Amino acid sequence: MGAAANETIRDDGNEAPVILIVDDSPDNLNVLGDVLCPHYRVRVADSGVRALEMAARKPLPDLILLDVMMPGMDGYAVLGRLKADPATRDIPVIFLTAMDSTKDEERGLELGAIDYVTKPIRPTVVLARVRIHLELKRARDWLTDQNAYLEAEVSRRMAENQLVQDVSIHALARLAEIRDPETGNHLRRTQAYVETLARKLRHHERFAAFLSERTIRLLVKSAPLHDIGKVGIPDHILLKPGKLTAEEWEIMKTHSRLGADAIDQAERDAAKPVEFLAIAKEIAHWHHERWDGSGYPDGLRWNDIPISARLMALADVFDALISRRVYKPGMSAEQARVIIADGRGSQFDPDVVDAFEASFDEFAHIAIRYRDDEDQRAAPGATE
Template sequence: MDSLTLLVVDDNPENINLLSAVLRDDYKVKAATSGEKALKIADKTPQPSMILLDVMMPEMDGFEVCRRLKSNPRTRHIPVIFVTAKIAVEDETKGLQLGAVDYITKPINPTLVKMRVRTQLALFDQNQELKRQVSETTKELHDSRLSVIQTLGRAAEYKDNETGLHVIRMSHYSRLIAEQLSGDEYWTELLFHASPMHDIGKIGIVDAILRKPERLDGEEWEEMKRHSEYGADILANHTSELLVMAREIALAHHEKWDGSGYPNGLKAEAIPLSARIVAIADVFDALTSVRPYKRAWSVEDAVSFIEAHAGSHFDPSLVKLFLNCLPQVLEIKAQFSG
């Protein structure tokens, strides 16, 4: 059987050589001397089975590297072990909170490093097998949960959408985009299930504003924008991955790539990936649907709008993926018309 590949990340070549010497008898070892290089290597196929990551590096420290790894559906599953001279308890706590599986302090003990790497790889294999078994045995629960989520999402949509099919269409559009982006089927399905709750905060908006056939005035528009925060409040204080993602989507799906969105003016990759995907799916379906305040746009006009706003409203790389799957999008649109 081929050896597993480990990625060692440290700006000091001597530290890389030391860890490589400890591990190369049992594993293939790749190296990166910066966080940016590490992210590129981790995102390539084949991916490393584990990343050993220094904290104190210039330009991008290890904590930020870990955060980006865990926010990318293609790399979020890779186990990360911090190997660092930062020995304070708060540093170790921060590393584990960011999603690392272990924290080893320098100077390293070679035997200890080998044991911890072996243990964490074994635990990762066990967890993957457990996920597979759970997935096989919970399909009925999975389908029931999806029905409940879609119903919850439609409860908000019924206030300003006659059929409530918007949440079903846009969740399928979101999944089509995500499927091209990520090999992580679990994350893609999580997005599919979480996205119908993107506008749950509309429950807190009065009908006079939601159903107003004319343009909202300034005060009304400010109240309408608060649906993002209302939704985040409704979905707060839950630890399940589904509801955590649903909350980040509810809060951030009106943020814009150039920072001009709401409620927090987030910019570019500071906007959660899930929300960036949903933003495209949501706008396309809203534009091509009849609303109290507007007619339905043609598909051609809606696509032109999204293309024109790539890099300002929308993540330009995701717009390309949306355009790639447009034929499937239109199939979904036709299937769930109403």
């Protein structure tokens, strides 16, 4: 067998597949080499240890012809090692053997061999088996490449869709902001507060069934839409530079229902259910409900208030307390902390307040990280 075999070129101009022959008999290596060299690039190994070294060499073999009965490490042991290595486990292996026991054949196939060739070698049989299994391997490789491409394409398109969705959400949230000119940092802060609370409660017995990783992502995505209904509030109320009258306040409170109705219509217009819209609707509708039932618009209390709305309720109030308005200065995070704690069991779910207390340093950090420009006037209008 000549060295030129390693440079075999196919008719289509591409390099021929690599075949690794493993046999402790020089005569068998020579016979197989003479049969395969005219068609393939051939490597040889005369022991199991050498076979493992040659199998790991780049380019990896496209097919291995492996003798079963070898001293030291036999073919079964070599196959086991090949299959255990992620780099070589997908290389197809054909066993070469003088044994004709069905039990021996079954053992090899169970270990992962794809075929058996019995000795003495018959060239036409060897060539036929090698050609068939190389064609099968090419088909598998093509499918693998196609699947990888399709997976990459799906991931790319999902990322694009995700980006479009996120941009659309923030664009909608900005509509409310343009009319009620709170800074965009209010959206960022409340979004971060909600995520902080959700992660703190992730494994709490009352919240774990709802707060999966996926749901937390949807909560964070939905949070900026909590006040989208403010686009439906008349300017003379929304932009009033001072506290609202009782009548004006009743109109202001309708923003929660307006927001929920708008999102509900978006759900109906969608060709199929959109998960984050369902959560966004809950938040927009009920984030002004109170734990004791004294909130609005529906006077829900306790666990009747959706978890998403309970988290947003605390996040929104905390941010309102620390934010400056034309009719009030912003208070410190510590002062807001006391007020939130005082609302435990009345305004807020007690466990949500406990999560806030445990995460207070994170809340304070978020407030600083996304603080408003000191020269920027805060939004007019009443808070709770």
